[in-house]
Amino acid sequence: MKGPAWPIAALLVGYPVWWALGFGGLSVIVVAAPMAVxxxxxxxxxxxxxxGLWLLLLAGYLVSGLMLAEMPPGTYGELGSGRIIGYGMRLALYTAILIVVLYLGNLTERELPQLRLVRMMGALFVTTVAGGLLGVLFPSFSFTSPVELLLPGWIGENPFVQNLIHPTAGQTQKVLGYAMPRPEAPFEWANAWGSNVSVLLVWFVAGWWVHGGRRRRASAVVLIALAAVPIVYSLNRGLWIGLGLAVLYLIVRVGGRTRVALCAGVAVAALAFALSPLAPLFAQRLDKPHSNDIRAFTVTATLAAATHSPVIGYGNTRNATGNHRTITTGKTQWCTGCGHPPLGSDGQLWLLIMTQGFTGAALYVAFFAGAIRRHWRDRSPIGLAGVLVMGLVLLYMFVYDGLVTPLSLYLISFAILWRNA
Known part of the structure; x- marks a missing residue:
């Protein structure tokens, strides 16, 4: 793409290349440099x-760095390279995303047509579906990226960094009592895939169905049907709830023939799903709330720890002493599932409370809730889609970490909504 819009095209359309190189979610930091220029x-x-709310959130994160060496009650560990690297990466990401929002909002419609930007998000949805199918069919697929080869071991072997730079197709977990593949390509975690596919689906529908011709609409039906496979195999209840609420939101907000057509389409899709081989797997997951106890433990421990630094938090996550099963820490022969769950890892809300205190969490909520309030009256297809994504952001903050790629897509969606005004 020629002209000043090339960095966003490189980020969204070229994302598979970034993933293969090992940049993945960090690619937004790379493209933010030419955007800043x-x-x-x-x-x-x-x-x-x-x-101003995002600027305050960023400033608060800078201040929270003063607490990196502190340990709240109920946690353990010392200040090391891993904690500092994680803090630095989050700071770079928050800053890069800020630049991306300003960049998109300052390009004219001639330089970057709104529909073209929406369809770029749709192109990334196609990539996400392809990665999801790869994760279902070949969950053990992975390779060493060029970035991974070039980084020194003390950085590249850090678990947080490893997830970002080592391309993998899926995670195999015993969510249902037996090994099941959960797609994550081309993103860093299975939960990140779940969050991203729902956000990108919203923009895909807006760009390929609402503003598409017959061929584009036919392609959209096929791609959404294919997406159902990794969406179910993700075993991701947060994703399923988000999609259900998204459909309900659209039924309520659209009217006339559109509402009738939407209800008919939903009924046909629901019937087809109920008769498909995916339905039993969906029911099995609902019957086995695998992670409820873990989440209850980490959320309770996160809130308890945050009360000791409620205003600025601790700059990064901390490992809990014990877990939901035992007060001992670490894996043993009799407890292979025991470990040190990081506090603040079960949702962006809890991450912010841990890293930036209740102040940071309040600023984050106010930022996205304010976007919904300001743009609620925009009933254009892109306006409805943007407000829906802002609502999903507030829903997902209870169950998904925004870092790394989800937060980038959240803020790009915010920029699309801003441009639409």
Whole structure:
């Protein structure tokens, strides 16, 4: 793509290449550099309403770095390279995403047509579906990326960094009592795949169905049907709830013939799903709430720890002493499932409470809730889609970490909504 819009095309359309190189979710930091140069040359820079809330969130994260060496009660460990690397990566990501939002909002419609940007998100949905199918069919597929080869061991072997730079197709977990593949390609975690596929699906429908011709709509039906396979195999209840609420939101907000057609389409899709081989797997997952006890333990421990630094948090996550099964820590012969669950790892809300205190969590909620309030009256297809994504952000903060790729897609969606105004 020619002109100043090439960095966002490189990020969204070219994401499979970033993933294969080992940049993956960190690619937004790379493309933010030329975006910053373009912005600097275009001064003065327009900013969206609510922009100050994100600046305060970023400033609060800088202040929270003062607490990196502190250990709240109920946690253990010492300040090491892993904690510092994680803090630095999150700071770089928060800053890069800020630049991306400003960059998108300052490009004119001629430089980057709104529909083209929406369809770029749709292109990433196609990539996500392909990665999901790869994770279902070949869950053990992985390879060493060029970035992984170049990084020194003390950085590349860090578990957080390893998830970002080592491309894998899926995770095999015993969620149902036996090994099951959960797709994660081309993202860093299975839960990140679940969050991202739902957000991208919203934009895919807006760009390929609502604003598409016959061929594009026919392709959309096929791709969404294919997406159902990894969506069910993800065993991701948060994703399923998000999709259900998204359908309900659209039924409520659209009217006339569109509502009738939507209800008919949902009924046909539900019947087809009920008769498909995917339905029993879906029912099995609902019958086995595998992670409820783990989440209850980590959320309770996170809130208890955060009360000792409620305003600025601790800058990064901390490992809990014990887990939901035992007060001992670490794996043993009699307890292979025992370990050190990181506090703040079960949702962006809990991550913010742990890393930036209740102040950071409040700023995050206010930022996205404010976007919903300001754009609620925008009943255009893109406006409805943008408000829906902002609602999904607030839903997913209870169950999904926003880092790394989900937060990028959340803020790009915010920028699309801002541009639509």
């Amino acid at each position: 373009i912005l600097w040359r275009r001064r003065p820079i327009r900013v969206p309403r609510g922009f």
